[in-house]
Every structure is written in structure tokens, then in C-alpha cells.
Amino acid sequence: xxxxxxxxxxxxxxxxxxxxxxxxxxxxxxxxxxxxxxxxxxxxxxxxxxxxxxxxxxxxxxxxxxxxxxxxxxxxxxxxxxxxxxxxxxxxxxxxxxxxxxxxxxxxxxxxxxxxxxxxxxxxxxxxxxxxxxxxxxxxxxxxxxxxxxxxxxxxxxxxxxxxxxxxxxxxxxxxxxxxxxxxxxxxxxxxxxxxxxxxxxxxxxxxxxxxxxxxxxxxxxxxxxxxxxxxxxxxxxxxxxxxxxxxxxxxxxxxxxxxxxxxxxxxxxxxxxxxxxxxxxxxxxxxxxxxxxxxxxxxxxxxxxxxxxxxxxxxxxxxxxxxxxxxxxxxxxxxxxxxxxxxxxxxxxxxxxxxxxxxxxxxxxxxxxxxxxxxxxxxxxxxxxxxxxxxxxxxxxxxxxxxxxxxxxxxxxxxxxxxxxxxxxxxxxxxxxxxxxxxxxxxxxxxxxxxxxxxxxxxxxxxxxxxxxxxxxxxxxxxxxxxxxxxxxxxxxxxxxxxxxxxxxxxxxxxxxxxxxxxxxxxxxxxxxxxxxxxxxxxxxxxxxxxxxxxxxxxxxxxxxxxxxxxxxxxxxxxxxxxxxxxxxxxxxxxxxxxxxxxxxxxxxxxxxxxxxxxxxxxxxxxxxxxxxxxxxxxxxxxxxxxxxxxxxxxxxxxxxxxxxxxxxxxxxxxxxxxxxxxxxxxxxxxxxxxxxxxxxxxxxxxxxxxxxxxxxxxxxxxxxxxxxxxxxxx
Numbered sequence: 001x002x003x004x005x006x007x008x009x010x011x012x013x014x015x016x017x018x019x020x021x022x023x024x025x026x027x028x029x030x031x032x033x034x035x036x037x038x039x040x041x042x043x044x045x046x047x048x049x050x051x052x053x054x055x056x057x058x059x060x061x062x063x064x065x066x067x068x069x070x071x072x073x074x075x076x077x078x079x080x081x082x083x084x085x086x087x088x089x090x091x092x093x094x095x096x097x098x099x100x101x102x103x104x105x106x107x108x109x110x111x112x113x114x115x116x117x118x119x120x121x122x123x124x125x126x127x128x129x130x131x132x133x134x135x136x137x138x139x140x141x142x143x144x145x146x147x148x149x150x151x152x153x154x155x156x157x158x159x160x161x162x163x164x165x166x167x168x169x170x171x172x173x174x175x176x177x178x179x180x181x182x183x184x185x186x187x188x189x190x191x192x193x194x195x196x197x198x199x200x201x202x203x204x205x206x207x208x209x210x211x212x213x214x215x216x217x218x219x220x221x222x223x224x225x226x227x228x229x230x231x232x233x234x235x236x237x238x239x240x241x242x243x244x245x246x247x248x249x250x251x252x253x254x255x256x257x258x259x260x261x262x263x264x265x266x267x268x269x270x271x272x273x274x275x276x277x278x279x280x281x282x283x284x285x286x287x288x289x290x291x292x293x294x295x296x297x298x299x300x301x302x303x304x305x306x307x308x309x310x311x312x313x314x315x316x317x318x319x320x321x322x323x324x325x326x327x328x329x330x331x332x333x334x335x336x337x338x339x340x341x342x343x344x345x346x347x348x349x350x351x352x353x354x355x356x357x358x359x360x361x362x363x364x365x366x367x368x369x370x371x372x373x374x375x376x377x378x379x380x381x382x383x384x385x386x387x388x389x390x391x392x393x394x395x396x397x398x399x400x401x402x403x404x405x406x407x408x409x410x411x412x413x414x415x416x417x418x419x420x421x422x423x424x425x426x427x428x429x430x431x432x433x434x435x436x437x438x439x440x441x442x443x444x445x446x447x448x449x450x451x452x453x454x455x456x457x458x459x460x461x462x463x464x465x466x467x468x469x470x471x472x473x474x475x476x477x478x479x480x481x482x483x484x485x486x487x488x489x490x491x492x493x494x495x496x497x498x499x500x501x502x503x504x505x506x507x508x509x510x511x512x513x514x515x516x517x518x519x520x521x522x523x524x525x526x527x528x529x530x531x532x533x534x535x536x537x538x539x540x541x542x543x544x545x546x547x548x549x550x551x552x553x554x555x556x557x558x559x560x561x562x563x564x565x566x567x568x569x570x571x572x573x574x575x576x577x578x579x580x581x582x583x584x585x586x587x588x589x590x591x592x593x594x595x596x597x598x599x600x601x602x603x604x605x606x607x608x609x610x611x612x613x614x615x616x617x618x619x620x621x622x623x624x625x626x627x628x629x630x631x632x633x634x635x636x637x638x639x640x641x642x643x644x645x646x647x648x649x650x651x652x653x654x655x656x657x658x659x660x661x662x663x664x665x666x667x668x669x670x671x672x673x674x675x676x677x678x679x680x681x682x683x684x685x686x687x688x689x690x691x692x693x694x695x696x697x698x699x700x701x702x703x704x705x706x707x708x709x710x711x712x713x714x715x716x717x718x719x720x721x722x723x724x725x726x727x728x729x730x731x732x
Contacts, residue, residue, distance in 0.1 A: 026207040028223040029055045029191070031077045034085075038078070042136070042163035042172045044087045052076040052087070055193065055206050055222060062203035063515045063549050064508075065211040069204035071197045073114065077224060081231075084180075088114055088171040090134075090195065095166040097134040098198040098600045099632045102666035104695070105139045105152045106131075109551075110599040112198050114171065117143065117218065119190035120182035121273070121358055124218050124397035125433065126315065127190075128180060134169040135632060136162035137669060144315035146397060146433045146440070147217040153311045157698045157729070178236055178731075183361060184272045185229040190221040198600035201551050211516065212469045212506060219397065219437035236731040238267040240699075244283050248721035264727075265309060273358030274365070279309050280351040284335070285723045286703040289689045292678045294643055294656050296571050296619075299492040305331050313356035316366035316389050320403055320429050321444055325478045325498060326459045327490040328425045328446055329405050334370050334385050334488070339378040347380055348373040364391040379415040384408050385488055397433040407487045423487040424449040432464070440465045448485045456481040459491075469506065472520075476500035482530050493526075497533070500524040517546040528566070536564040555594040562587045563615070570652065571615065572645050573682065577652035580615055588613025596625075603628050617647035637662040656682045670695040685718065686710040699729035 030053040038046055054076055058069040076087040092112075100110045108115065108131060115131035127143040129150070138160050141152035156179040163170045182189065194205040194215055209220045241264035249256040263281030270276050284307045295301055302323070305314065310331040321327045337347035352370030359365050366389040374382035389403040408422035427446035432439060441464035448457045458481045465474045482495035504520035519542075526537040543557045563586050568579035580586075590612030597605050603626075610621040623641040641658040659679040666672050675690040688708040695701050703725040709718040 026220070026222055027055065028188075028225050029053050029075075029077060031079055031224050031226045033227040034078050034080050038085055038172075038174070040159055040161050040172050040174050042161035042170050044076075044089070044170060044172060048078055049076055049087050052078050058193075058195065058204040058206055059208040060202060061194070061205050061209055061211065061215050062551070063201070065208065069195075069197075069202060071195075071200055071202055071204070073193065073195050073204065073206075075116075075193050075206065079226065079230075082178075083174045083176050086116065086171070086173040086175070088132075088173075088193075089168055090114060090171070090197075091168045092134075092197065093167075093199040095164060096199065097164060097169065099133045099135045099137065100629050101635055101664060102135065102137055102632050102669050103664065103672045104137065104669070105141075106133060106137050107599075108139070108196060110198075110604075111137075112196060113139075114193060114195045115139075117147075117192045117194075117216065117221070118180065119218055119221060120180055120186070121361060122188070122190045123361075123393050124190070124221075124435075125393075125399060125431075127218055129216070130158065130173070130175060132160045132162065132171050132173060134162055134164050136160050136171075137632075142311070142314070143216060143218065145319060145431075146219065146437060147214055149315065149319075150216065151311055151314060153306055153308060155308065155699055157731075177230070181273045181275070181357060182230060183358075184232050187226055187229050189224045190218070191224045192221045201549065201598070201600075210469055211508075212467055212472070213437055217437055219433070219435065232272055236269070239730045239732065240265040240267070240727060241730075242283060242725060242727040244285060244723060244725040246285065246721060246723050248719070249717075250719050251717040252719070270355065271357070271359075273360075274355065275312060275357050277309060277312065277354040277356075278351075279349070279353075279370075282307075282309055282349050282351070283725065286691070286693075286701070286705055286725050286727075288691070289676060289678075289687075289707075291660070292658065292680050292683065292685075292687070294641060294658050294680070294682060296643065296645075298569055300490070302327075302330075302490055302492075303332060307331075307335075309354070312354075313364075313366060316356050316364055316391060317368060317387055319431070320389070320401060320427060321446060321459070321489070322442065322461050322463065322478055325461070325491070325493075325496075326446065326480055326484075326486065328403065328427055328459075328486045329387050329488055330490040333490075334372065337372075337375070337378070337380045339380070345378060347375060352385075362393040365389070366391075374411070374413075376413075376415075379413075381409045381413045381416050381420075382411060384410065387488070394430070396435045397437075399429075399431045399433075401429040401431070403427055403429075405486070405488050419451050420487075421451055422449075423485050425486050425489065427459075438467055440467070446484070446486075448483075450485055453485075454483045457483045457485070459484045459486075471506070472502075472504040474500070474502045495528050495530050496536075497527045497529060498524065513548050513550075515547050515549045517544065519544055531566070534564065535562070536566070538562045551598045551600065553594075553596045555592075557592045558589065559592070560587070560589045561613075572647075572652045572654035572656075574652040574654060578650045580647075580651060586615040588615065590614070590619070592621075602631060614645060615647065617645065617651070619646070620644040633666060635664045637664075654682075656680075658682075679712065681712055684712050686712050686715075697728070701725075701727050703727075 034048050036048045056074040058073050060069045071091045074089045078085040097112045111133050113131050113133045117127045119127040129141045129143050131139040142154045158175040160173045192207050207220050207222045244261045246259040266278040268276040287306045317329050335349045350371045355367040369386040387405045391399050391401045394400050405425040425448045429444040432441040443462050446459040461478045463476045478498040480494045480496050502522040506518045522541040527533045528536045540560045546554045565582045567582040570577045570579040592610040594608045606625040608623040621643045625639045627637040629635040639660040643656040645654040662676045664674040672693045678687045690706040692704040705723040707721045
């Protein structure tokens, strides 16, 4: 398998070269250097704005990509020694702007907004994104994987002011160069502006993007040309201390605790493109809680990272391997462990460092090292967790990556299995992205090392996609050895060979309410090498998706499943239930229908229904999502999901309910309150998370967080806590 992969990788390297080196860069905008003072008030009345070059005549992306935008946008950019200034005039149908909330990091699809992509290293793979609504609400984030991955958890310091009128709105933005990373003496960046105009259901962009691509694709960009070269990015030393007071009571264990914690982070600029992050006794009590879910499969479900320390340049660490089959590094493994009963509990992080960013135009470096504390009462060892990664730009937009992951304890613990003392994974990945993003793919070889390991321990993949306007084809081949281990990774199943093939045909009707629809087929098969390559899982999916001109979406699917249970399994996870017999195959077919209304409306709704076979029985499911907002102050949401399982005797039936009401109130642009209630009878838990956030200074916050959990079977308190946390961002 590895030798075959090496040959495939070699062929793909040649293949990438055949497709050329040039990136897609449309019109350039000249960026004038200024010495004048700009008052940030949302009024472009300074003379320098009149002299600035304009980027206008935007292209439409939705509902079509073949005409100019109806609601036009004009963008002007200036700069001085400290800041990049952006001035925007956005034409509008009326002054009835759609803005769902005043909270920072708004959702791009449910707000009128303009966003700006800055590919400061011109690699076509990574970028900074800044967005602003007509109300002046801001969002910023990191874009990776060529534009397909957004992370708006990233936070930085910049300013935006707006003015709204009946037929247009104006934005005036200042982004400090200290908030960006770029090559010293840069003379040009790749750049693009794109806009959501929800009054007319139009999406537009300053450089034309084919509709089969994502609007955020970094393959299609404009160019910023600076009047004189930029200097150093001059990122300041930032200290971010925190103070946290926690009062908690665990009713199940009958103990209470009052804790006072002090710690913090530091950010140090090592070079124009490189950051050093240091954390001491980090605390993540203010991080938004995860959404609960119903899991009817045999495998773990992936949950995204939300902790700020792990966000900057996160793709340098997390984008190795296959997201569904083998992520050799998954940062959520750090700070969470299992007690002797198998329950997941917090494992204190003592501290750590993180060095990440650009070494030069072509090379990126990532290094992470964190130490977790020992918890002998819960039989948890102290581990050192580290990763070293290099990434080399290949051709115009592809990358070749190398990494080493290490998890190791240096102490002897009588409760620790000697085979768990260390785990190491090394690997090489090649991410393919052609200049026009028609060809994408991923190819890798990973190997793990641990005490008393065997000669195998490999994981490999070859995955390739061809995406044109009318057709999308994908092929995937994955192998994960039975002895392969990635203790700091996400590997839901091992001892597999997986093969996936898919084809999708897109249609663009000339008339009617449907803007675009597609028919697709997907085939995925799994074999177990240790079971004489027995076919253990397979599913065939036939789907039809429709995107309407009002931006609502409809999806229908029929899925035929085959699952061979090697071991007994109870899909209901009912206490004391008889599991389905192992060493037996089950074939069944299910159908689903999903709908989501236009998210820009004051009242939004969506739903899903499913029905069909389930192992040797049947299952039925229904889900409803509804929301209403009192724009822009209050947003109310409710999600209700039901899964019914009916199995023949003596196996258990189940009625699984998941109910999640949520309320968000934005009193001002700096004061937010949100409450999420989550009820799950499968987990026998009712959870309440209420979070008040006051941003009293740039990137500095006061949080008040209340958590309450109840046993639902007898409605008694399970766990309760309240946090008061103060963080302050200090630039030196």
C-alpha cells in the first residue's frame, strides 16, 4: 500500500505541473500611500478618498455568474505606516437592511454584509477575512483549504464605522498592519471583496467566481498593488491575562468547590509571518458549549475546536490526513481525558507554547507543545503533547506537508498500561489544488509508533476531485491499519480499506423558481483486511438537491445500507437492552427529505423527515428548526429532533428526543447575552448554559457564565456552576 501511494503521489506531482503555475488574478487596484489623517466615521469626505483607485462593477455570483451585479459596490483602499484603510459604497434597494444581530462574528448568510479576503502571501491556500454589516457589526476569521474552511473564532483588533441611507450604505474601515501577517517589502497582495445583498437575494464579487465554486474560493482574486513596498508587519507583544472565579457543585458526587484561577496568554511576533503563542494555566470556561446530538452509529462524532489558543494557523496542525477517517492531530484531545468509568472529564493544561506561521513565501512552520496535569484520583497520567509540522507550497496553490506528532508521559504510573506510555505519528501529505480549483485532492502516508508495536501501523489515502460547472466527480481510497494509533488524533475506525466514488450533475434552469439543482450518486464500501477482506460496510446514496432563487434549499436522498456487525451492538444505547447479534450482516434502505427556508427573513424555518429500515427493524425521524428575530436586538431559535427505532423482540425500541431552545440578545455592539437549553432523553440530561459577555475594551471581555444540568429521569440536579471571568488584551 505505501509503495502504491508513493507512485500515485509522484504522478500527481507531475499532474499538478502539467496544469501550470499561474494563478487566477483579475483586475488590479492601485493602493495609494497617504500621510493624511482619516477620521473613521463612515463618511468618506477626506480628499484622499477622491484620489483613491476604485474597484467596482462587481460580478454577480448568485443567482447567476454570467452578468454584472444589480446592486453595485465600490471599494477604495489606502494605506499609511500603521493601517490599511477601506472605503465602501454599497448600493441598496432600500434602507430596510437585513442584520440579524449586533454580535461580533455574525453569520455571513443571514446578514447584509461585505467581506474582504486578503491572501497576503499570495499562496491561494490561506487568507484573512474581514466582514462588516450596514450597522457596522464586525467579523474576522482565518480562511484555509483554498477558501473552503472558515474559522471565525479567531479574534483581532481593527475598526469599522458605517452610515446607512435609503439607497446605499457606506463603510469606513481601518485594519492595523499589526493585525496581519505578510512578507516584508511586499508590493502586492491577492485580494477580493464579496457581498451578500439580502434585499434582492443577490451575492456579488469583485472578481468573477464560477457558480460551481464556493464564493470564498481563493482561486479567483483581484490584486492589490501598493504604491511603495510595505515594511515589517510590526506585530506588537500582546499579554492577555485572565482572572476567573468558579463556584460549582456536583450533585451526583455530592461535593462542592470554590476555585479562583489566574493565568493568561502571550503573543509574540517572531517575524513578519511567524507568531509565538504562550499559555500558562489556560481556562476555557467562557467557550461556547457544544451542541448535543443523537448518535445512532457505532463511531465517535467529530466536534470542532472553539478554544482561542488553538485557532491561529489551525490548519497547519489539523489539516493533515482525511477528516472522516484519519486526523493525526485533533486539538480537542488535549485537556480532555476519560476517568476509570469511561466518562470524559476535564484534564488540566498546565501550560504550553505554539509557534506558527510563514517562514518565507513558500514555507510554513507549526510547532506546538502542551503539558497536561496528572489526576491520580481519576487515573489520568500527565502527558506532554507536541506536534511539529512543515508545509511547502508546490506549484500555484498546492502544498506538500510533513509532520511529527508525539504524546508521551515521563513518569511511572501504576494505573497506566505500559503500551500507553507514548504514541508517535509521522507523515507526509500532498494537498492538490489547481489554479482554477477544478482539480483538488489529498494524498498521504502516515505511520504510528508505540511500545511493542508491529511493522505495519500505516494509514494512507488517495483522494481526488474534478469540479466543473456541470459535473463533479470524486474518487477516494483509504487504508487504516489495525495497529495504527493516533492518540492525539481522530480515527473513528481502524482495520479498513475504504473506497468511495461519486458523480454529480448540475443544472441551471433558464426560468422558474429553481436557480440550480443537481442529481448525484455516491458509493462507499469498507473492507476489513483482518477478516479476509470481508465487506463490512457499504452504502449507496442517490440524491437530488435544489437551490431556489429566494435562497431556500431542498434536498431528497435515498440511501441503501449494508452493515456487518462483527460484535453485538445496541443502536438505542438503552440500559440493559439486548444487543443486536454480531457476526451478521444487515441490509436496509432509508429515505430523507430536508428543507431550509431563506435565512435572511425575520422568521426562518427548516425541517427534515426520514423513514425506512434500520438493521433488522425500522426507524423514523423528524426534525424542526424555527427562528424569529426582532432585528437586530433579539434572536430566538428552537430545534426539535425525534428519532424512533422499532426493532423486533427481544431487542429494544427507542424514542429519542432532542430539544434545544436558544435566545440571543445583543444590547449593544459590545454587550451580548445568550442562553441555550438542551434536553436529551438519550443522555438523561437537561442542560442550561447562559452566557453574558461585555467587551469593555478592544479584545478585552468580562464573562458571566452559568451552567445547570439535571437528571431527566427523576428531575434532580446533576451539576451546577457559575463563572465570573475577566480577560484583558494589553499591547506592549
